[in-house]
Amino acid sequence: MSYQIAKTVDAVGSFCPGPLMELVRAVKEAETGSVIELLSSDKGSVGEIPKWCEKAGHELLEVVDVDDKVKSYRIKVGEKKKRRRRNKE
Amino acid sequence: MNKVVVLGAGTGGTIVTNKLWKKLKKTKQPFELTIVDKTFKHVYQPGFLFTMFNRDKTENIMKDARKLVPKGVKKVMAGVIRIDTENKIIYLDNNETLEYDYVVLATGARIAPERVDWWDDSIHQFYTPEGAEKLYNAITQFEGGKILIAIGDLPYRCPPAPLEAAFLLDDYFRKKKMRDKVDIKFCSPLNRAFSIETVNTVVQPLFKKKDIELETYFNVEDVDTEEKVIYSLEGSDDDYDLLILVPPHAAQPYIVESGIAEGAGWVPTDKQTLEVKGQENMWALGDTTDIPTSKAGSTAHYEAPIIAKNIYNKIINNGKVDMYDGHVQCFFLTEFGKSLFIDFNYENPPKPGKPARHWWWFKQIFKPFYFNLVATGKV
Numbered sequence: 001m002s003y004q005i006a007k008t009v010d011a012v013g014s015f016c017p018g019p020l021m022e023l024v025r026a027v028k029e030a031e032t033g034s035v036i037e038l039l040s041s042d043k044g045s046v047g048e049i050p051k052w053c054e055k056a057g058h059e060l061l062e063v064v065d066v067d068d069k070v071k072s073y074r075i076k077v078g079e080k081k082k083r084r085r086r087n088k089e
Numbered sequence: 090m091n092k093v094v095v096l097g098a099g100t101g102g103t104i105v106t107n108k109l110w111k112k113l114k115k116t117k118q119p120f121e122l123t124i125v126d127k128t129f130k131h132v133y134q135p136g137f138l139f140t141m142f143n144r145d146k147t148e149n150i151m152k153d154a155r156k157l158v159p160k161g162v163k164k165v166m167a168g169v170i171r172i173d174t175e176n177k178i179i180y181l182d183n184n185e186t187l188e189y190d191y192v193v194l195a196t197g198a199r200i201a202p203e204r205v206d207w208w209d210d211s212i213h214q215f216y217t218p219e220g221a222e223k224l225y226n227a228i229t230q231f232e233g234g235k236i237l238i239a240i241g242d243l244p245y246r247c248p249p250a251p252l253e254a255a256f257l258l259d260d261y262f263r264k265k266k267m268r269d270k271v272d273i274k275f276c277s278p279l280n281r282a283f284s285i286e287t288v289n290t291v292v293q294p295l296f297k298k299k300d301i302e303l304e305t306y307f308n309v310e311d312v313d314t315e316e317k318v319i320y321s322l323e324g325s326d327d328d329y330d331l332l333i334l335v336p337p338h339a340a341q342p343y344i345v346e347s348g349i350a351e352g353a354g355w356v357p358t359d360k361q362t363l364e365v366k367g368q369e370n371m372w373a374l375g376d377t378t379d380i381p382t383s384k385a386g387s388t389a390h391y392e393a394p395i396i397a398k399n400i401y402n403k404i405i406n407n408g409k410v411d412m413y414d415g416h417v418q419c420f421f422l423t424e425f426g427k428s429l430f431i432d433f434n435y436e437n438p439p440k441p442g443k444p445a446r447h448w449w450w451f452k453q454i455f456k457p458f459y460f461n462l463v464a465t466g467k468v
């Protein structure tokens with residue numbers, strides 16, 4: 001798979017606010033189509049990161065083992081949802 | 090002469106200054122230690138959760154920071170507007186400049202509603218003294234309806250605070266005997282109520298028990314304050330009568346102005362050595378860093394001695410580098426009268442136990458303990 005990582009978020013050892021919060025924050029600031037790498041040693045990330053990506057419309061390209069503990073999650077930032085206000089469109 | 094300058098006299102700045110004073114004396118070399126703050130009003134911010142219920146007064150959670158550091162420290166009351174990192178000169182808003190050999194950035198986080206285009210004054214927040222007081226008025230006048238609490242943007246100070254606010258609001262309206270007229274809803278940016286799994290297993294069942302509605306995967310995208318509707322990045326929306334949001338945060342503008350960071354200005358900081366990446370003789374602690382841990386006073390408390398030691402190590406040239414292990418401790422209030430206690434570092438997640446009365450009382454006595462022993466660098 002060929003892509004260029006635009007930003008690496010090192011959330012190894014982060015319990016509070018935790019890797020997913022760090023990812024959400026990075027995605028909010030990122031351009032659509034860019035790829036973010038999240039480094040996490042949190043076991044919870046294995047289930048949580050794919051779930052959030054699906055829910056929020058971002059593509060999890062791959063998960064790479066960095067070592068025994070740390071995994072690298074590569075996320076392609078999806079189209080930001082169009083803002084819609086009730087009764088106003 | 091070693092010129093050491095600390096920028097900011099909040100939690101991190103006063104503690105690091107006190108620790109540095111002791112360490113610099115040990116070098117037996119001449120030094121000048123300066124602390125700079127735009128107001129020297131040192132705010133004990135955990136107090137906002139009490140001022141928002143009128144259980145404490147704003148004037149009682151503030152102290153003149155100049156009284157918290159040793160006499161021999163030079164105090165400069167001015168705002169930093171830029172650092173010339175190449176020539177090691179700090180530009181101040183009183184048209185003066187300060188030269189440094191070693192500098193510590195401890196200017197915290199500010200609320201930055203201008204970072205979103207939907208914020209207006211009808212949205213409540215308790216992240217400033219004025220915000221907490223205004224919220225108290227709104228709560229006392231609230232006759233019933235739906236209170237919605239959500240996180241306006243990431244990152245923010247003190248991750249448990251919005252959940253604590255939900256728990257305390259529940260207790261407040263119960264005590265007022267009008268809980269049946271008030272719906273409380275908490276919107277979490279994650280798939281659970283609180284980010285740390287081990288803590289969440291204690292906290293999330295309490296939401297259910299206390300009848301606080303929980304919506305997950307809700308990252309705020311927009312608010313229509315006329316229609317009173319809030320929208321999430323994930324595509325959902327919700328109505329409210331009273332909206333309490335964690336406001337967007339940013340670091341201080343001088344950081345971006347000086348080319349130290351981009352965007353919201355969180356300082357790129359080595360999470361162990363606490364050195365600012367790409368800069369020489371510059372360290373950062375507390376809320377201003379980009380370290381992936383809680384923006385908490387406790388974080389700054391445990392970071393401060395590491396920076397004091399590392400500046401000492403550099404001055405005496407002993408080749409040592411001390412490392413921050415990510416230690417953070419905090420209380421997590423679950424009602425007026427009960428609290429959890431959380432303790433963790435980069436390696437070990439917290440084991441929170443159960444909400445207990447003794448932790449609540451610890452939190453009550455913590456304020457004088459903080460001003461007398463923590464901020465002054467004695468513990």
Ligand SMILES: Cc1cc2nc3c(=O)[nH]c(=O)nc-3n(C[C@H](O)[C@H](O)[C@H](O)COP(=O)(O)OP(=O)(O)OC[C@H]3O[C@@H](n4cnc5c(N)ncnc54)[C@H](O)[C@@H]3O)c2cc1C
Pocket residue numbers: 096097098099100101102125126127128129130131132133134135136137138167168169170195196197198215216246247250341343374375376377384385386387388389418419420
């Ligand atoms: C509601 C709430 C509850 C909280 N509860 C807890 C808790 O229970 N436990 C906990 O550990 N933490 C808690 N915190 C977080 C804690 O208060 C902060 O993390 C802590 O104050 C950070 O310290 P700091 O030194 O980085 O920044 P601050 O304490 O904010 O200090 C920054 C200082 O820099 C100065 N400054 C800013 N810009 C400039 C400039 N340009 N020039 C000169 N000076 C400048 C300011 O005047 C200020 O004095 C809470 C925070 C909030 C809002």
